[in-house]
Amino acid sequence: MAQASGIGTYIRGLLGAFSACRPASLTLTLITGKDDGVDGDWTRxxxxxxxxxxxxxxxVPWAFRRSGAKLLHSPHYNLPVVLASRCVVTVHDLIHLKxxxxxxxxxxxxxxxxxxxQWIPRARAILTVSENTKKDLIETLGIPESKITVTPPGVPDGFHPLAPADYQPALESLKLPKGYFLYVGNLKEFKNVPRLLEAYRRLRQKKMYAPxxxxxxENFIPGFDRELENTPYVRWFPDLDRGALPAVYAGALALVxxxxxxxxGLPPLEAMACGTPVICSNRASLPEVVGDAALQVDPLSLDDLVNAMKRLxxxxxxxxxxxxxxxxRAxxxxxxxxxxxxxxxxxRCS
Known part of the structure; x- marks a missing residue:
């Protein structure tokens, strides 16, 4: 699971920090696939x-018993049912319910x-990445507040401001000019990318020389790939190497x-860490991530999106x-x- 996008970033970041701060009395064993993308000298x-x-x-229960551990941390909601009461589980969101x-x-x-x-309420403790998801857990599932701890992620390694000499080669290899609007993340309906594309089309109608x-x-919306490919001045990179992302952020006028x-909402955090201005939704967890460091818009309003992009x-x-x-902020x-x-x-759980 360490290779999965947002969850993988969470696992790699957490284990990287554990390498520096984990007490000698605590032994950690990773139950993981062969190509997990995790660095470090961990027992696996x-x-x-x-x-x-x-x-x-x-x-997973078989591997857990083999490890001799007292506690299992499941970094995503797919905890093993027979071990639920011996688990700490990280719930990143309730997207599949909402x-x-x-x-x-x-x-x-x-x-x-x-x-x-049925399973998550039986966990020994629940970690989550935002106050908004904590609220969702309490209101949607009736989880006691005392059982939930909010542990927001940190800025991933490599995301920091870059000088033009450091990001320009990546832009040239991708044939990108400096100063474009940028969206980073899976292309899914709830990410609101069809409305973003329509907002960009309207911006081009208002401002002929818009970036x-x-x-x-990766696209998960049937037919949306063709819309992207058929819209002038739009570029789509479905499988950009993550190592190139800091340079792509650095070359952007703004993340939208x-x-x-x-x-x-990792992309706004990554963008801010790179010094890239952010336009983002005023819904769910995003306001607590960006604070007053971004232009917040009503994601259902095309006018809000167009006007924010025009302002920048x-x-x-x-x-x-x-x-x-x-x-x-970052x-x-x-x-x-x-x-x-x-x-x-x-x-507390051991």
Missing amino acids: IPLSARFYSPSEQVA FPQFLPSRLAWIYAQSVFR PMVFVG FPSLYEGF CEDTALAGVLSAKGLQ AQFTWDTTAAKTLDVYR
Whole structure:
């Protein structure tokens, strides 16, 4: 699971911080696949079961007993049911409950309902990445507040301001000019990317020389790939190497992130850490991530999106203010803090 996008960033960041702050008295064993993407000299128990599969519900408990550990931390909601009472589980969001229409099958819906409503309430402790998801857990599932600890993620390694000489080669290799609007993340309905594309089209009608629009992320919306490819001045990179992302952020005029729902919202944090201005939704967790360091918009309003993008096209002073505020805001999110809070939960649950 360490290779999965947002969850993978969470796992790698947390383990990286554990390497520096974990007490000698605490032994950690990773139950993981062969190519997990995790650095460090960790004791590992290999796992070949597919995520969310029945075999995972057998293989993980077997590996846990083999490890001799007292506590299992599941970094995503797919905790093993037979070990629920011995688990700390990280719940990043309740997307599968709030947007069931986007699940791939009826079976996936049944699985999500069972895990969230029957298994997760039995966990020894619950970690989550935002106050908004904590509120969702309390209001939707009736989880006691005392059982939930908010541990926001830190800025991923490599995301910091870059000089033009450092990011320009990447832009040239991608054939990107400096100063484009940028979206980073999976292309899904609840991410509101169809409305973002329409907002960009309207911006081009109002402002002929508006910057290009760049989408970075895998598409999950049938037919949306053709819309992207057929819209002038739009570029789409479905499988951009993550190592190139800091340079792509650095070359952008602004990140535009109008998502309808996020458990946290890593792209705005990454953009702020790179000094890139942010336009984002005023929904769910995003206001607590960006604070006053971004232009917040109603994600259902095309006019709001168009006007915010137009403002940043025309107001270089505003872009500079948002860049400076974003850097200050991003500095508040560190993996050391995440790790310290997580270790405290481990101690209380052991």
